[in-house]
Amino acid sequence: MKKESHDDIFSDNRPLGESPVSRKALNEAQYAAATHDNGPILVIAGAGSGKTRTLVYRMAHLIEQGIPPESIMLLTFTRRAAQEMLYRATQLTDQSCRRVIGGTFHATANMLLRQYGEYLGFPPGFTIIDRGDAEGIINLMKSSLGLTGKGKRFPSKRIIMNLISGAVNKSRSLEDLVFENHLHLSEFVNDFHSIRDHYNQFKLDHGLMDYDDLLINWQRLLAESEEAGALISNRFQYILVDEYQDTNLIQAEIVRLLARDHDNVMVVGDDAQSIYSFRGADFYNIMRFPDQFPGTQVIKLEQNYRSTQPILSLTNSIIDQAEEKFTKSLFTEEKGGKRPEVFSGATEAAEARFVVDTIAKLVENGTPNTEIAVLFRSGFHSYKLEMELGSRGLDFEKRG
Template sequence: MARRFVLKTDVEAVTRKLTIDYAGALNPQQYAAVTAPGGPVLVIAGAGTGKTRTLVYRVAYLVETGTPPEQIVLLTFTRRAAREMLARAAALLDGRCERVQGGTFHAFCAAILRRHAPRIGFPSTFSILDAADAADVLDVLRTAHGFHRAGKRFPRKKTLQALFSAAANRDRPLAALLEEAYPQFVDYLDDLETLRAAYVDYKKAHALMDYDDLLLRTLELFDTDDGVRRQVAGRCRHVLVDEYQDTNRLQAALVRRFASVHGNVMAVGDDAQSIYRFRGADFRNIFAFPEQFPGTRLLKLEQNYRSTKPILDLANHLLGFARRKYDKRLFTEREGGERPALVPAPDDRFESRFVAQMVLELREQGIPLNRMAVLFRSSHNTYDLEVELNRRNIPYVKYGGLKLSEAAHVKDVLAHLRVVENPNDAVAWHRILQLIDGIGP
């Protein structure tokens, strides 16, 4: 066998020529992450510790030290996040940073499949279904199989799309997922399995892929054609992954494939900030990273730039109760600030009245309403407070989810009340008729 020789980079010589003062611009923990040598690196970035800044400087550092930008992959959860990071890196260094392969998992996989889909039986011109399109296809198949008949409480199209997507992302059997999240549809398991198989066949026959397929089919491509895997992974000299705690099973598997040639992968995330389980995110991925990538270098970002010391003291105390965690302790140079207060509420009604009362008291102290915010775990938890705010004529803007008055079931009830008041209300009648089996969908 022929001997292979590799010319090693003189890191010290390269570092002396850098145009950016990385040590001066970053704190010691950020600097360690930005300048980490090749190989697998897991950066545990606490809230407000400059995670995005660290990734931006990492991109600039890799480009400045000689990595071709086209061989750097930055995977984020929104296209906007990737664009902003690369634009900041370009402003920091130069336009080369904008040639980095940056985007979402789905966009990156779509680009791969456009070149190689024929190897798994799809044309390169396949169409991509968004969630609404996928739901419409399922509705057509639902009707074709007779699952829509009156009197049958079969899941509607959006529920079907969410159910099949969750099964794919979580790698869960339909039976287990129904027991866990959709117990009202357990009796339809056989019909749902039939429908899912028909959905797969329909997409294949019509050259369609939904968002989940972009990940599934890319994995299929890599696992059935090792030449393609090596070719794609060979162009991924450095793989950077943002918000790793929010990756699902498929995304974590893809990261392993992307890094399978060079082995240079940096995952950035925080085990204490995983909030997207309902979308299929699996926080266990961040704990499994060192096992899946032997020799992982573990780094931490702990200096917080967002909060004051009393808030961080409380956060550190609460995080100490986590049964499974990476040990870290957030700290800040921002002293002072009010201590957080805990107000025990016996029920939702009390809680809503208390919050509304505090809003009015703060306004009396000269704090404008647009400088106040109420955070909720999920949008449906706002309904009691919305009723209370409306009762007290306190204007508000809701971000995420629908206002109470815009929720479908509330609009259904209001439609009935409107036709009682005005029998000529055609819009209300249309909504009511849509609810009647044999007339509506």
């Protein structure tokens, strides 16, 4: 008998008249989050615990309770995630879910700035520039300021753009970033300031915004224009945010301002999965949420639907070592599962040899290459492994 997947919500076999958001469809913690009444709620969602499902059912519940779909805002970090959630919500209720305003922070900022940006003097027809365009303008500013003749040591447009964007996303000064990460460029700090100031003025003069401007100006719109801020906050009565641990300080402030008049905000995330600090993500946003929104209800999704208990037990022991965390214990109702083995190599080469030795034994014992996977954090981490596999004549396919 085929076991039904926890995420199989596309076939609707419930009796006529039964609510799609029922206790049979969700576990206890998911149901509590999805059917939460009003006020702030923080959902700590461990890996594989059904956070997407919970957000989908939350939208369905709100609409079932008579909340106009267009008064619900769903903020995600990828367009695909927003589209998937909205599609799945329509499978639970009806096509009205398509009227939910769902998208990335940047896409939503673009929409609202075109509708309300005139409150800050922005024309609705502004043009968004990509990274390549932005770097081209940086080069133009370097030339106009006479900085191109400073010799080969003067940093490239890419480095300058990284510094300008990093200062925005990390809410830090240019000086801080230069002295922390590029001390050898400290003599150019004043030049960086001049380039940034002229870059910003050029965009303003020509009706341009880069991706960072979308967030900055959305935050400004909510904070500096009392009328626009009230209109937007009143328009969106329920705010849902996915992957909150990956927000930067500007995004967290946007969420706070959006919900300032009603506090109907649900953020979902996992403090143990914050890995984008290099992009400006601030782990403390999720830790500070209950303080920023007094009366926050914290719900933990701890039941895992992807893994086995031995793997989860190892994961729990690692998470427990964190000094600052929301305490949780992942578990599964699935039985069995092999205990994980831990190998610590003295060098990357030793680690690669151990992995390839293990693969070679599996292949020798009849396991097809296509049933063996090696996971790594970033593409460049696979170099030693690829060399070892090649030297042993083991075919492989690299993805990502």
